Structures are given as structure tokens and as C-alpha cells.
Amino acid sequence: MLDEFARIRLWTGERQRPALLREQGVVIGIGDDAAVVETPPDAAGGAAQWLLAVDTMVETVHFNDATMGDADVGWKALAANVSDIAAMGGVPRHALISVSVPKTWEPARVGRLYDGLYACADHYGVAIVGGDTTSSPAHMVVAVTVTGTVEAGAAISRAGAAPGDAVFVTGPVGMSGAGLHWLLAAAGRGDGQPVPLAAAEADGTAALVAAHRRPLPSVRAARLLASRGTVTSLNDVSDGLASEAWEIAAASGVTLALRESQLPYSGSMTAYAHRRGVDPLEWMLYGGEDYVLLGTIRPDDAEAARAALAAEGLPMYVIGHAEAGAAGVALIRDRGAGGSASRRDEIAKRGYNHFNG
Amino acid sequence: MLDEFARIRLWTGERQRPALLREQGVVIGIGDDAAVVETPPDAAGGAAQWLLAVDTMVETVHFNDATMGDADVGWKALAANVSDIAAMGGVPRHALISVSVPKTWEPARVGRLYDGLYACADHYGVAIVGGDTTSSPAHMVVAVTVTGTVEAGAAISRAGAAPGDAVFVTGPVGMSGAGLHWLLAAAGRGDGQPVPLAAAEADGTAALVAAHRRPLPSVRAARLLASRGTVTSLNDVSDGLASEAWEIAAASGVTLALRESQLPYSGSMTAYAHRRGVDPLEWMLYGGEDYVLLGTIRPDDAEAARAALAAEGLPMYVIGHAEAGAAGVALIRDRGAGGSASRRDEIAKRGYNHFNG
Structure with a gap:
């Protein structure tokens, strides 16, 4: 021994x-x-x-x-x-x-x-x-x-977002939360051993389970973004998009207005949500543990940054913009296909909270 | 809330x-x-x-x-x-x-x-x-x-002890172990709350309890020793003198021969040990959590180093020497007051081991 x-x-x-x-x-x-x-x-x-x-x-x-x-x-x-x-x-x-x-x-x-x-x-x-x-x-x-x-001097804190900046994420959100949902359901039918990945593959949820179990932080995207000198705030999505957006908003003293139609919906996440009758926004805003980056960038560099990341095979989605005003996060939803007036909801800070969770 | x-x-x-x-x-x-x-x-x-x-x-x-x-x-x-x-x-x-x-x-x-x-x-x-x-x-x-x-280049590892080097410690050992012994005995008579320091003061063991609860690592001594360039190995006594001496011996490929008569016996530790019928060597060698430094130094600088630390009010005790031979730790005990032949015991590596302890 x-x-x-x-x-x-x-x-x-x-x-x-x-x-x-x-x-x-x-x-x-x-x-x-x-x-x-x-x-x-x-x-x-x-x-x-x-x-x-x-x-x-x-x-x-x-x-x-x-x-x-x-x-x-x-x-x-x-x-x-x-x-x-x-x-x-x-x-x-x-x-x-x-x-x-x-x-x-x-x-x-x-x-x-x-x-x-x-x-x-x-x-x-x-x-x-x-x-x-x-x-x-x-x-x-x-x-x-x-x-x-x-x-030296190049670290990107949460506190630099300014009105007008574009808000971006470096990958889909909600997949880890959906993966956890699937795992907990599968675990209830299991033997206490780790739910095998093969079961997820058979059910079309392997990407969600992998996102939960083996997250891939955006180090290359972070380095490319930092080298531009135009990223004004940056967080990783550990506690959910809503909570991280709130942290940037509070530290920077701005409102982050996110546009639902621009959020990166993962196909497998959305499909699984619909099968289970869950609103995918629940996992996207509050699921957490996605470990993509959420940040703000000067608006005149947003498209060039996106193209630079795309050239390296890395995704970047502009999902909204920063506004002057009280610290807060809003979600703008389109009413319908006809281009009619949109709805604006305040998003609560609710996130993963160990003491209450 | x-x-x-x-x-x-x-x-x-x-x-x-x-x-x-x-x-x-x-x-x-x-x-x-x-x-x-x-x-x-x-x-x-x-x-x-x-x-x-x-x-x-x-x-x-x-x-x-x-x-x-x-x-x-x-x-x-x-x-x-x-x-x-x-x-x-x-x-x-x-x-x-x-x-x-x-x-x-x-x-x-x-x-x-x-x-x-x-x-x-x-x-x-x-x-x-x-x-x-x-x-x-x-x-x-x-x-x-x-x-x-x-x-740069001045960090002192465990691996540099050479035959002939003097072995030293920067303070008494065994006080924390004795303090823990007293605390566990007092706790058995208590109410599950932390045993009050006043009880130790009344019993003459406050220094032992303080050594256990509020250890004071030897940062100043370490810096003075490191600045001399003659310290060949250094460890802190977290797992007990025997275990730390073994680590230096094994990493350096030497035997450390410690002399019992030169070990720094704390008066309050020794007095408490005698009251309880415990061999103070048990706590000194195996008690652990003393957070003094154990090291080796070139023999021609040992006395000057001791004097330099003393000038700053910091203790240093030469307690033995390193010998060529298989990795090991020995304790040399004097037989009696008459200067008769001394006894040499091999010291086991036994130390604080979480998995077996």
C-alpha cells in the first residue's frame, strides 16, 4: 500500500x-x-x-x-x-x-x-x-x-464599459446549463455512477454534456481581443450571462441593453429546451458555467474584431450595446416578424449564488 | 439579510x-x-x-x-x-x-x-x-x-545539504504539539467552544497554546539567512522535525545527525511534558506545526550567522551536522553527565500523515 x-x-x-x-x-x-x-x-x-x-x-x-x-x-x-x-x-x-x-x-x-x-x-x-x-x-x-x-497596463477589468460600446460574447451561452439539466434527469434513472457520454450521444445532447463537463475557456479569443486595445470591459460567463452583465454594468456605471434576436442560440440547446418545454432564455441568462467571454468594445472596432476572430476560426457575437444610465441590464425582444415595436424587459441580477442556491 | x-x-x-x-x-x-x-x-x-x-x-x-x-x-x-x-x-x-x-x-x-x-x-x-x-x-x-x-537564483531548496554542513533551527520545536495536547485534554472537560486562553494562562501553558494557534513564521530569519549565500538547504517545520529532516536528507542525499543535547528545549514545553509523563522528544520530533526553519549551512559560517541573527533578536540553534551516507536522520544522545560514550538512534520518518493519521 x-x-x-x-x-x-x-x-x-x-x-x-x-x-x-x-x-x-x-x-x-x-x-x-x-x-x-x-x-x-x-x-x-x-x-x-x-x-x-x-x-x-x-x-x-x-x-x-x-x-x-x-x-x-x-x-x-x-x-x-x-x-x-x-x-x-x-x-x-x-x-x-x-x-x-x-x-x-x-x-x-x-x-x-x-x-x-x-x-x-x-x-x-x-x-x-x-x-x-x-x-x-x-x-x-x-x-x-x-x-x-x-x-503591463493591458489587463481588462470590468469597469471600463462606456455608453455606445458594443456588447459581445465569444460563444453560445446556456449549453452548460442545458447539459446539467439533461444530466440531472438522466441521473435520476441511473445507478449513481457518472452518466455515460454514450447516453447523451444517443439522445443528441452530447455537445451540451461536453459543455458542462469539459468547458473550453476562450484564451485565444481573449488574447486577440486584448491586443486590439479597444475592448473596454471583459468578464467570463461563470455565473450566467445576466449576472456577468450586471457585474460589468455595476462596475462601469452603465446599462447593458442586450438584443434577444442577436443572442447566439445553440441549436442543440434550443432543440433540447423545446423538447423539455423550457424557455432557452432561462439557461442562456441564468445557467452559468459557459466560460465564454462577455465584454464591451468600442463600436467602431466591433466589426473588425469580429472579422479578426473569425479569421482564426473563433466566434464573436455582438449582442447589444452599452447605454448611459443607472447600472442595469435590459433585454430587448422583437414583438413579431412584422417589424412591429419591440419590448424591453429589465433583467434581474439573479445568478448562481451558493449561499441561497 | x-x-x-x-x-x-x-x-x-x-x-x-x-x-x-x-x-x-x-x-x-x-x-x-x-x-x-x-x-x-x-x-x-x-x-x-x-x-x-x-x-x-x-x-x-x-x-x-x-x-x-x-x-x-x-x-x-x-x-x-x-x-x-x-x-x-x-x-x-x-x-x-x-x-x-x-x-x-x-x-x-x-x-x-x-x-x-x-x-x-x-x-x-x-x-x-x-x-x-x-x-x-x-x-x-x-x-x-x-x-x-x-x-534570482537565491531560492533555497531542500536539495543542497552537503556532508560537513551544520544543521540549524530558528526556534524551539514541540511547543505547538504540546499546546495541542493541552487543548485536547482541556476540550474534553469543556463545552465544545474554543478553550479560552485564560485557562491556559492559569495553567502555565499559554505560550504552548499560542504556538499552536498563532504560529509566527521566521520570515526575517529566512531573509537574513538567505542574504548570506551560505545556507545550503531550508525547510519549515510544518510536519515535525523528524519528517522535515528526512526531506532534506532524502533530497540532498546525506544523513543528518542531530545532537539531543543541542536541541532547543522550550522550558514551558518541557515542564508540561514532565507533568503529563510525556517524553518531550516525542513532540519535538513528531509534533509538527512549529513553523520554525530547519536548514543546513556551511560550517565556517554557522557561528557568524548565529551572531547576525542574535543581533536582530532572532534565535538560531546549531543542532547537528550533515554526514555522507545513505539518506537518513540520526539522533545522538549523551549517556550521562560523565562524558561517557553517546548513543546513536536512527530516527524514523514518521510525521504528520493525513491519510494514515
């Missing part, structure tokens, strides 16, 4: 290519009191600023055995943080992992958790440089901290 | 002096997707390297309601990380906090946890720049990540 230290070495030792670690400036990696890293070369050749973010996933709060496999949990725990770095316009660099594992978990489950963490790390070129594995009396908790870098 | 976001703002908003945040290069602090920090000016005027560490404390595994008050937990969670930065010879700079809070906790308890975190942060000049507060189905988990900086 391996002891704790041997297991942790097995999970974390020499898991990443030396070239990746070198590229991220890792001098001393996982295994000493602290990792030692150098500031990696910066795209602009200047002195980079550092970005620091932390996110936590708690068993039974953020996932359960049916909705997520152990490797999915690892992937998503890191992806949520990579997305935070993208939402500042930066490049993710390093990660530190804190895992509290119930004594009832087989060591193989922790191994799979680390498999997912390393798969996501390799996908985004992130060096895992630190970790702390402790036991837990009950449920599993994984907290991930990431570093990133951004050219 | 405040919602989650309002509470978190209350716990974390504008808690630190602008001068501290400025000194640590904080451009954007807590509250956006990620913090933005600049590399702070370095003591040597060169390009600093970054240090990154994470540590986790889990309710019922690392503490319980009787042994630690909520503010103590916050203090110690950050202090354990500050100690990791010290153990590399660096300056602690920034912290990110992940807290998972049971729904049964009153919000005031989280407030006290943050009070302890900020008290420790202010004591060490650490800027808290990020946080994630989630709910937990049962026990509380706090994971803290810290950054630090160190002059």
Missing part, C-alpha cells in the same frame, strides 16, 4: 513535458516548500504584470457523482481558473492545486481527478507547480489557483 | 492599507476575475523570481471547534503559507483565499475567520488579492495560496 507521499508523487511527479515547464519559466516545480518561477517572456517584450485567481469546486455543491466523472471535475476546476485569466486578457501560466479527499474515496479516484487536471493543463500549456492533498471527513473539495501574465 | 456578494464585500473590501497594497505592487485587488500585480521592487535591485505555495486546513482534520477559534484558523492558514515562502528564503507578497463554509455556520464565524486572515496578512505585509467563498455541505475548508519573491 502506497503512503500519502508516494501517492502524491505518483499523481503529480513528472506529469508534464520539460518543454512546457521551461516555457512557463518553472525553476523549481511541485515538491518543495514553494515553487520557483520566472516571469516568462512577454508577447510585447515588456515587463509583464501578473494575474492571480482562485476557484473552488465542492462535491454536492458544484457537482455530484452522476453529473461529473472525476477527471471531468479536475478539468473543470482548472478550466474555471484559466477562464478567469482569459477574462483579464491574459495568458494562463501556472496552477496550484489544493485537494481534500474523503477517506471513502479510492486512490484511483484521486488519480483520475489529477488526470483531468493535467489534461486541461496540457491543453492550455499551464504548468502545475504546487499542490496540497489533505484528507476530508466527508465530501471532496478542490481549490485551484492560477497565475497568468498580461502586458 | 445580506446576500453572499454583500457579505464577501464586507469580509474582504478595503480591509488593508493602501500603502501595503501599493508596496506589494497590487494594481487590481480582490473583486475582479483575477488580481493584477506587478513584480515589487527587489532587495537586490534585480529581476526577482516568484515563489508560489498552497496549504489547506480542514475542519476536524487540522483543527476542531475546541482547539482553535475561527480567527486562529484564519491566522494559521495564512501563516502556514507564509512559512513556506520563508522556507525558500523569500518575501511573502500576496495571498488568495478559498473558503468553503458549511450552511450551519453563522456569517459572523466567517467574519472572524477573515479577521484572523487579515491580522496575519497585516503582520507580514501580505496583500490579500483574491478569494472564492463557496458553501460546503459539512465541514469548513480553507485553502490559501501565497506568492513571494526572491532574488
Whole structure:
């Protein structure tokens, strides 16, 4: 039987290519009191600023055995943080992992958790440089901290949106929420094991389940957008479009007016919503965990930015504009096909709230 | 009733002096997707390297309601990380906090946890720049990540000890373990609330309880030692002297021979051990959570280093030396007062092990 230290070495030792670690400036990696890293070369050749973010996933709060496999949990725990770095316009660099594992978990489950963490790390070129594995009396908790870098002065906060700016997202929203809905329904018929992806494939919902289990943060889009110098605010959609739009609106002191007809409806999400009699807007506005970017950009650069992202195969949708006025979010809906008058609804801030949820 | 976001703002908003945040290069602090920090000016005027560490404390595994008050937990969670930065010879700079809070906790308890975190942060000049507060189905988990900086190439790993080096510690060991022993005994007679410090004062064990609840990592000693360029390995005593000595021995490929007569016995620890019929060596070697530094230094600089620390009011004790040979730790005990032959015991690696403990 391996002891704790041997297991942790097995999970974390020499898991990443030396070239990746070198590229991220890792001098001393996982295994000493602290990792030692150098500031990696910066795209602009200047002195980079550092970005620091932390996110936590708690068993039974953020996932359960049916909705997520152990490797999915690892992937998503890191992806949520990579997305935070993208939402500042930066490049993710390093990660530190804190895992509290119930004594009832087989060591193989922790191994799979680390498999997912390393798969996501390799996908985004992130060096895992630190970790702390402790036991837990009950449920599993994984907290991930990431570093990133951004050219000095180029980080994009939430606070810069100005009246007239175009509002955009870098991908469809609501797919993760729809995937969770499908998973919870399927779990009710299941055996407590993770619902197999094959079941989703057979039901035409595999893209929704993948969006929920293996989100792909918009790092490349973030870097392309940040390089333009015209993006005035940026958030990632972790808590739902409504909540993130509210955060930008509140931090910037503007109203964000979104146009329903311009929202990027995913076909599989919409089809599944209609099958279940759900308004797809519910998942799009309040579902959360989409990890696309929501931001504002100077209106005269919106189309050029969209074209630049499209040239790289990356989507960008202009979905509204910022207005002067009290902080708030509005949704403009067209009344009908005849071009008749539109309706404007105030959108509540309601989002994913752990204390009330 | 405040919602989650309002509470978190209350716990974390504008808690630190602008001068501290400025000194640590904080451009954007807590509250956006990620913090933005600049590399702070370095003591040597060169390009600093970054240090990154994470540590986790889990309710019922690392503490319980009787042994630690909520503010103590916050203090110690950050202090354990500050100690990791010290153990590399660096300056602690920034912290990110992940807290998972049971729904049964009153919000005031989280407030006290943050009070302890900020008290420790202010004591060490650490800027808290990020946080994630989630709910937990049962026990509380706090994971803290810290950054630090160190002059390029000056970080002190575990791997550099050479035969002939002197082994030193920067303070007494075993006090925290003795304090925990006293607290667990007192808790058995108590009401489930944190055992009051006044009870320890009345019993002459207040220093032991303080060592357990409010450890004071050796940051100043670490910086003075690192500046000499003669320290060949460094660890902080988080898992007990035996375990930390083993880590240095294994990483460096040497035997560390410790001399019992040179170990720094704390008077209050020794007195309490004798009262309880415990061998003080048990706590000194295996107690853990002392957060002093254990290291090796070139023998010709050991006395000068000790004098330099003493001039700053900081203790340093030479407790043995490194020998060529298989990785291992030995304890040399004098047989008696007559200067007769000494005994040499091999010391097992046994330390704090969450999976078996």
C-alpha cells in the first residue's frame, strides 16, 4: 500500500513535458516548500504584470457523482481558473492545486481527478507547480489557483464599459446549463455512477454534456481581443450571462441593453429546451458555467474584431450595446416578424449564488 | 439579510492599507476575475523570481471547534503559507483565499475567520488579492495560496545539504504539539467552544497554546539567512522535525545527525511534558506545526550567522551536522553527565500523515 507521499508523487511527479515547464519559466516545480518561477517572456517584450485567481469546486455543491466523472471535475476546476485569466486578457501560466479527499474515496479516484487536471493543463500549456492533498471527513473539495501574465497596463477589468460600446460574447451561452439539466434527469434513472457520454450521444445532447463537463475557456479569443486595445470591459460567463452583465454594468456605471434576436442560440440547446418545454432564455441568462467571454468594445472596432476572430476560426457575437444610465441590464425582444415595436424587459441580477442556491 | 456578494464585500473590501497594497505592487485587488500585480521592487535591485505555495486546513482534520477559534484558523492558514515562502528564503507578497463554509455556520464565524486572515496578512505585509467563498455541505475548508519573491537564483531548496554542513533551527520545536495536547485534554472537560486562553494562562501553558494557534513564521530569519549565500538547504517545520529532516536528507542525499543535547528545549514545553509523563522528544520530533526553519549551512559560517541573527533578536540553534551516507536522520544522545560514550538512534520518518493519521 502506497503512503500519502508516494501517492502524491505518483499523481503529480513528472506529469508534464520539460518543454512546457521551461516555457512557463518553472525553476523549481511541485515538491518543495514553494515553487520557483520566472516571469516568462512577454508577447510585447515588456515587463509583464501578473494575474492571480482562485476557484473552488465542492462535491454536492458544484457537482455530484452522476453529473461529473472525476477527471471531468479536475478539468473543470482548472478550466474555471484559466477562464478567469482569459477574462483579464491574459495568458494562463501556472496552477496550484489544493485537494481534500474523503477517506471513502479510492486512490484511483484521486488519480483520475489529477488526470483531468493535467489534461486541461496540457491543453492550455499551464504548468502545475504546487499542490496540497489533505484528507476530508466527508465530501471532496478542490481549490485551484492560477497565475497568468498580461502586458503591463493591458489587463481588462470590468469597469471600463462606456455608453455606445458594443456588447459581445465569444460563444453560445446556456449549453452548460442545458447539459446539467439533461444530466440531472438522466441521473435520476441511473445507478449513481457518472452518466455515460454514450447516453447523451444517443439522445443528441452530447455537445451540451461536453459543455458542462469539459468547458473550453476562450484564451485565444481573449488574447486577440486584448491586443486590439479597444475592448473596454471583459468578464467570463461563470455565473450566467445576466449576472456577468450586471457585474460589468455595476462596475462601469452603465446599462447593458442586450438584443434577444442577436443572442447566439445553440441549436442543440434550443432543440433540447423545446423538447423539455423550457424557455432557452432561462439557461442562456441564468445557467452559468459557459466560460465564454462577455465584454464591451468600442463600436467602431466591433466589426473588425469580429472579422479578426473569425479569421482564426473563433466566434464573436455582438449582442447589444452599452447605454448611459443607472447600472442595469435590459433585454430587448422583437414583438413579431412584422417589424412591429419591440419590448424591453429589465433583467434581474439573479445568478448562481451558493449561499441561497 | 445580506446576500453572499454583500457579505464577501464586507469580509474582504478595503480591509488593508493602501500603502501595503501599493508596496506589494497590487494594481487590481480582490473583486475582479483575477488580481493584477506587478513584480515589487527587489532587495537586490534585480529581476526577482516568484515563489508560489498552497496549504489547506480542514475542519476536524487540522483543527476542531475546541482547539482553535475561527480567527486562529484564519491566522494559521495564512501563516502556514507564509512559512513556506520563508522556507525558500523569500518575501511573502500576496495571498488568495478559498473558503468553503458549511450552511450551519453563522456569517459572523466567517467574519472572524477573515479577521484572523487579515491580522496575519497585516503582520507580514501580505496583500490579500483574491478569494472564492463557496458553501460546503459539512465541514469548513480553507485553502490559501501565497506568492513571494526572491532574488534570482537565491531560492533555497531542500536539495543542497552537503556532508560537513551544520544543521540549524530558528526556534524551539514541540511547543505547538504540546499546546495541542493541552487543548485536547482541556476540550474534553469543556463545552465544545474554543478553550479560552485564560485557562491556559492559569495553567502555565499559554505560550504552548499560542504556538499552536498563532504560529509566527521566521520570515526575517529566512531573509537574513538567505542574504548570506551560505545556507545550503531550508525547510519549515510544518510536519515535525523528524519528517522535515528526512526531506532534506532524502533530497540532498546525506544523513543528518542531530545532537539531543543541542536541541532547543522550550522550558514551558518541557515542564508540561514532565507533568503529563510525556517524553518531550516525542513532540519535538513528531509534533509538527512549529513553523520554525530547519536548514543546513556551511560550517565556517554557522557561528557568524548565529551572531547576525542574535543581533536582530532572532534565535538560531546549531543542532547537528550533515554526514555522507545513505539518506537518513540520526539522533545522538549523551549517556550521562560523565562524558561517557553517546548513543546513536536512527530516527524514523514518521510525521504528520493525513491519510494514515
